[in-house]
Amino acid sequence: xxxxxxxxxxxxxxxxxxxxxxxxxxxxxxxxxxxxxxxxxxxxxxxxxxxxxxxxxxxxxxxxxxxxxxxxxxxxxxxxxxxxxxxxxxxxxxxxxxxxxxxxxxxxxxxxxxxxxxxxxxxxxxxxxxxxxxxxxxxxxxxxxxxxxxxxxxxxxxxxxxxxxxxxxxxxxxxxxxxxxxxxxxxxxxxxxxxxxxxxxxxxxxxxxxxxxxxxxxxxxxxxxxxxxxxxxxxxxxxxxxxxxxxxxxxxxxxxxxxxxxxxxxxxxxxxxxxxxxxxxxxxxxxxxxxxxxxxxxxxxxxxxxxxxxxxxxxxxxxxxxxxx
RNA sequence: GCACGGGUGGCAGAGUGGACAAUUGCACCAGACUGUAAAUCUGGCGGCCUAGCGCCUACGGGGGUUCGAAUCCCUCUCCGUGCA
Numbered sequence: 001x002x003x004x005x006x007x008x009x010x011x012x013x014x015x016x017x018x019x020x021x022x023x024x025x026x027x028x029x030x031x032x033x034x035x036x037x038x039x040x041x042x043x044x045x046x047x048x049x050x051x052x053x054x055x056x057x058x059x060x061x062x063x064x065x066x067x068x069x070x071x072x073x074x075x076x077x078x079x080x081x082x083x084x085x086x087x088x089x090x091x092x093x094x095x096x097x098x099x100x101x102x103x104x105x106x107x108x109x110x111x112x113x114x115x116x117x118x119x120x121x122x123x124x125x126x127x128x129x130x131x132x133x134x135x136x137x138x139x140x141x142x143x144x145x146x147x148x149x150x151x152x153x154x155x156x157x158x159x160x161x162x163x164x165x166x167x168x169x170x171x172x173x174x175x176x177x178x179x180x181x182x183x184x185x186x187x188x189x190x191x192x193x194x195x196x197x198x199x200x201x202x203x204x205x206x207x208x209x210x211x212x213x214x215x216x217x218x219x220x221x222x223x224x225x226x227x228x229x230x231x232x233x234x235x236x237x238x239x240x241x242x243x244x245x246x247x248x249x250x251x252x253x254x255x256x257x258x259x260x261x262x263x264x265x266x267x268x269x270x271x272x273x274x275x276x277x278x279x280x281x282x283x284x285x286x287x288x289x290x291x292x293x294x295x296x297x298x299x300x301x302x303x304x305x306x307x308x309x310x311x312x313x314x315x316x317x318x319x320x321x322x323x324x325x
Numbered sequence: 326g327c328a329c330g331g332g333u334g335g336c337a338g339a340g341u342g343g344a345c346a347a348u349u350g351c352a353c354c355a356g357a358c359u360g361u362a363a364a365u366c367u368g369g370c371g372g373c374c375u376a377g378c379g380c381c382u383a384c385g386g387g388g389g390u391u392c393g394a395a396u397c398c399c400u401c402u403c404c405g406u407g408c409a
Binding site for chain 1: 351352354355356357358359360361362363364365366367
């Protein structure tokens with residue numbers, strides 16, 4: 001794996017990008033905004049020779065229009081005038097995947113850089129973050145729905161056998177129980193006529209990664225508070241109106257978490273209390289999965305807001321400044 | 326007081342003489358991640374270790390029957406229900 005770091009920077013003038021990541025309910029969005037605000041002050045701009053900052057959201061659900069409360073989307077007001085990208089760029093009735101995301105997000109990053117500004121990538125979808133900061137080129141094999149439908153009828157071991165025959169290399173490290181991955185691998189082979197290519201992960205930018213890491217018990221508390229608040233603020237209504245506007249129940253299930261369980265409640269499959277309890281538990285599990293992803297990356301600088309005297313912003317801003325200077 | 330029913334691992338809940346350290350779900354722990362990534366998927370989950378298909382302690386307490394009991398019998402105890 002390639003390393004960005006200071007060595008790379010000293011040799012070439014690689015554009016700089018800051019990433020703010022962490023599990024949900026960790027306060028990424030507001031940290032991102034306040035950093036951008038600080039970077040927008042005239043004095044800072046002069047000092048760092050920068051033109052301010054803009055934000056790129058790396059959240060797979062916030063790309064969809066209408067998924068606001070449920071996805072914990074930042075509000076216009078909370079943006080404090082800082083431009084945000086990759087929010088509300090897709091219709092929830094359609095599938096928006098990492099490839100589209102990557103294309104537009106990279107464009108946005110480069111535009112921001114072109115303005116002499118710092119792109120701040122803020123998000124909890126690790127895969128999406130990676131798709132921007134690394135030079136990942138996904139195989140040009142768009143989803144083939146009929147093909148998938150056909151393969152989905154087979155069980156995992158049958159799919160695995162096929163893959164082993166067609167692409168022993170990919171079969172070596174694929175998860176042989178995961179039908180979704182197996183189907184996709186076979187789809188790539190079917191469409192390109194070639195084995196599944198290796199994806200490179202070299203850095204595209206000079207990246208500073210900041211992670212917000214609360215202790216588990218604190219995060220749990222934050223998740224609970226935030227969930228209740230969002231329920232009070234009309235989350236159920238939001239899901240109801242999404243469905244009324246044509247988002248299918250099936251799609252709600254795919255969207256997961258809030259959309260999945262609130263829709264179960266609306267469909268009278270579970271009670272309100274069951275919904276709340278399940279959601280609370282599922283969101284925590286999700287936070288864990290997010291952390292599992294992030295833990296692999298040893299370059300992330302973690303800060304734990306509950307163990308420091310100053311605010312996260314006060315803690316992080318100097319780190320960003322140093323990175324930029 | 327009598328009569329039934331029941332007390333199983335953190336919880337729920339199977340098992341009713343050997344294949345049971347005990348199905349399953351939840352909770353918990355850990356992990357994967359090549360166009361659905363809030364999705365999808367995997368492993369662990371009584372204790373101990375020289376990690377073996379090894380040893381120990383276990384299915385409310387005690388005692389018994391049996392080669393062998395979570396499973397049968399006796400007794401105590403607790404909970405539920407019905408009758409007094």
